[in-house]
Amino acid sequence: MRLLLVELARIRARRAIMVLVAGAFLLGAVFVGATLWTHRPVSDADLAQAQQQVERQTNSPMTQRELRRCERNPERYTGTSDAAACEENILPRVDWFLDRPVLNPPELVRDLSVALVLFLGVIAVLIGATMIGAEWSAGSVGTQLLFEPRRPRVWAAKAAAIALVAAAMAAAVFTLVWLSILAAYAVWSDEGLPSGFLRDLSLTGARGAAFVAVGGLAGYAVTMAVRHTVVVVGLMLAYSVIGEGLLRSFLPSVERYLVSNNALAWIQDGHTIRIYPRNCFDEISCRPKEIAMGLADAAVYFGLVAGAMLLVSLFVFNRRDVP
Amino acid sequence: MTDLVIETTDLRKEYRNRRGRFVAVKGLSLQVPHGGVHGFLGPNGSGKTTTIRMLLGLARASGGEMRLFGKEVPRLLPEIMGRIGAIVEQPKFMPGFTGRRNLSLLATTLGQDGRKVDEVIETVGLKGRDKDRYRGYSLGMKQRLAIAGALLKSPDLLILDEPTNGLDPAGIREIRETIRTLGESGVTVLLSSHILAEVQQVCDAVSIIGHGALLASGPVREVIGTRASGAVRLGLADLAAGAAALEAAGYDLRRDLDHLVVETTADPATLTELLAGTGLYVNELTPVRADLETVFLELTADDAGGPL
Numbered sequence: 001m002r003l004l005l006v007e008l009a010r011i012r013a014r015r016a017i018m019v020l021v022a023g024a025f026l027l028g029a030v031f032v033g034a035t036l037w038t039h040r041p042v043s044d045a046d047l048a049q050a051q052q053q054v055e056r057q058t059n060s061p062m063t064q065r066e067l068r069r070c071e072r073n074p075e076r077y078t079g080t081s082d083a084a085a086c087e088e089n090i091l092p093r094v095d096w097f098l099d100r101p102v103l104n105p106p107e108l109v110r111d112l113s114v115a116l117v118l119f120l121g122v123i124a125v126l127i128g129a130t131m132i133g134a135e136w137s138a139g140s141v142g143t144q145l146l147f148e149p150r151r152p153r154v155w156a157a158k159a160a161a162i163a164l165v166a167a168a169m170a171a172a173v174f175t176l177v178w179l180s181i182l183a184a185y186a187v188w189s190d191e192g193l194p195s196g197f198l199r200d201l202s203l204t205g206a207r208g209a210a211f212v213a214v215g216g217l218a219g220y221a222v223t224m225a226v227r228h229t230v231v232v233v234g235l236m237l238a239y240s241v242i243g244e245g246l247l248r249s250f251l252p253s254v255e256r257y258l259v260s261n262n263a264l265a266w267i268q269d270g271h272t273i274r275i276y277p278r279n280c281f282d283e284i285s286c287r288p289k290e291i292a293m294g295l296a297d298a299a300v301y302f303g304l305v306a307g308a309m310l311l312v313s314l315f316v317f318n319r320r321d322v323p
Numbered sequence: 324m325t326d327l328v329i330e331t332t333d334l335r336k337e338y339r340n341r342r343g344r345f346v347a348v349k350g351l352s353l354q355v356p357h358g359g360v361h362g363f364l365g366p367n368g369s370g371k372t373t374t375i376r377m378l379l380g381l382a383r384a385s386g387g388e389m390r391l392f393g394k395e396v397p398r399l400l401p402e403i404m405g406r407i408g409a410i411v412e413q414p415k416f417m418p419g420f421t422g423r424r425n426l427s428l429l430a431t432t433l434g435q436d437g438r439k440v441d442e443v444i445e446t447v448g449l450k451g452r453d454k455d456r457y458r459g460y461s462l463g464m465k466q467r468l469a470i471a472g473a474l475l476k477s478p479d480l481l482i483l484d485e486p487t488n489g490l491d492p493a494g495i496r497e498i499r500e501t502i503r504t505l506g507e508s509g510v511t512v513l514l515s516s517h518i519l520a521e522v523q524q525v526c527d528a529v530s531i532i533g534h535g536a537l538l539a540s541g542p543v544r545e546v547i548g549t550r551a552s553g554a555v556r557l558g559l560a561d562l563a564a565g566a567a568a569l570e571a572a573g574y575d576l577r578r579d580l581d582h583l584v585v586e587t588t589a590d591p592a593t594l595t596e597l598l599a600g601t602g603l604y605v606n607e608l609t610p611v612r613a614d615l616e617t618v619f620l621e622l623t624a625d626d627a628g629g630p631l
Contacts, residue, residue: 002431002432002434003432005431006428006431006432009427009428009431010417010428013417013419013420013424014417014419015419134417134419135417138415138416138417138418139413139415140415140416140417140425142381142411142415143414143415143416143429143472144429144432145379145380145381146379146381146404146407146409146411146472147404147429147432147433147475147476148401148404148432149379149380149397149400149401149404150401319383321376321381321382321383322381322382323381
């Protein structure tokens with residue numbers, strides 16, 4: 001417990017980590033801002049602007065010409081012989097210029113949460129990597145071992161601290177994002193939320209926090225083994241930018257083992273992978289092959305991957321000489 | 324119960340790399356008794372730091388045995404680490420933290436409060452600069468912080484690897500006095516230093532290693548005594564005539580600037596009598612005393628690393 005407190009104090013004092021945590025909150029603010037801006041209700045000014053556009057377009061020569069053509073031959077334009085229907089079909093309406101989605105939290109949960117958690121996961125990997133990478137770089141790990149020579153304890157304290165910080169960060173950002181969205185929804189909408197929504201949202205948040213904690217642990221485990229932050233950042237970029245793309249292209253059968261698919265299955269409580277055939281000739285043969293992945297599949301996947309990483313990291317730290 | 328604070332038996336450390344195998348420590352058997360300051364000398368690459376790192380659990384031994392306070396290490400190191408303060412090579416702390424924060428984190432690891440931190444900061448003379456970031460410290464201040472860290476434990480054994488590196492003359496003197504005081508107070512100090520005069524001044528005993536093996540060990544006076552030459556330095560008005568007379572009498576000698584150095588085990592009076600008999604009168608006669616540097620250079624003459 002004492003070592004854990006030391007590691008938490010160490011993390012709190014690291015400026016780079018605090019910048020990353022602040023970045024996570026900023027990211028949350030960007031998500032909230034973008035979501036609320038996209039779903040903002042129609043204001044009087046928006047309505048007035050839309051009406052101006054309607055008038056402008058209604059009075060435009062092209063619209064008037066079309067209207068006259070319709071009135072001459074309504075059947076061609078409206079499918080009826082009623083010329084009065086032309087105005088309805090040809091002239092612009094206000095709602096054409098107010099094409100804005102309505103804020104609907106249950107519809108947003110899936111996409112918004114996935115994007116948010118994946119970004120937070122990347123930040124957590126960087127936190128885990130930079131925390132221990134800086135210690136290797138400064139050589140302070142050796143100094144610490146002169147005060148606590150039980151390496152597994154030191155390793156475990158650092159791992160626990162990173163997991164706690166990453167999970168707490170994710171939970172806080174997720175909560176703030178959703179509180180903001182729900183507050184806006186309460187102001188903008190008279191409708192209540194469907195039953196079970198808050199439960200689903202809470203479970204998504206909990207799974208997100210766990211995912212982000214595993215991200216932090218993965219960054220820590222690899223950096224602890226290779227002793228360089230840059231290597232971990234390079235591996236992460238290489239895998240996410242090139243690795244998955246190459247695997248998808250050449251080995252479609254490994255789809256279910258890709259991090260992204262398992263991440264989606266974990267965060268969304270299930271995910272269906274669709275693999276389209278390379279060559280097909282009719283509707284049936286062109287149908288994608290569907291692989292359903294459940295929460296348990298993703299849990300086993302991340303448990304095994306993270307467990308293996310952590311075990312290797314602990315073994316290497318326990319065995320190798322410390323400079 | 325043993326009186327030995329540090330004991331290694333046939334200690335061995337090998338490194339393997341792409342170019343092959345390199346033996347850094349080759350069957351080192353070292354004994355450091357309780358109390359006093361024990362010098363640990365050897366040329367660069369002789370295995371001093373590797374030995375210290377193995378004793379402290381930072382490096383894994385390839386063979387042999389190690390004991391600290393009679394306890395087998397590294398297996399039982401956690402039981403005794405609280406009694407050992409150490410500085411290994413350069414001080415290594417988090418550069419973005421203040422000196423005080425670096426010490427506080429270590430003190431918390433030990434379950435100590437801030438008072439001990441204040442005390443050691445005062446002891447090493449860092450008060451007033453303890454809230455500056457470590458990266459802004461001079462090498463001397465970093466060294467002082469490392470010593471403060473080592474003193475946090477109130478150690479029974481202090482292992483210091485080049486503790487005066489980067490210190491100014493006043494700082495070197497202070498640290499030397501601190502080491503001396505600690506040695507006299509019952510703390511066992513293992514001092515690895517490349518300043519041989521310092522080791523001779525501060526240490527009660529010394530171990531000299533070369534090529535990863537022990538070359539000499541014992542009280543400083545004894546180690547120097549084993550290599551005492553018995554030579555005398557002569558001052559004469561006419562060195563050439565004096566040299567001719569002594570060579571004719573069968574003495575081995577060499578010219579040392581405006582003196583003659585005569586290797587002899589005979590009574591110096593015999594020399595003065597011989598020279599006076601030829602009308603040459605000695606104006607200076609001093610025994611040539613071996614010092615630690617001479618002994619060290621003699622012992623490690625064929626060490627690949629050369630002198631420190």
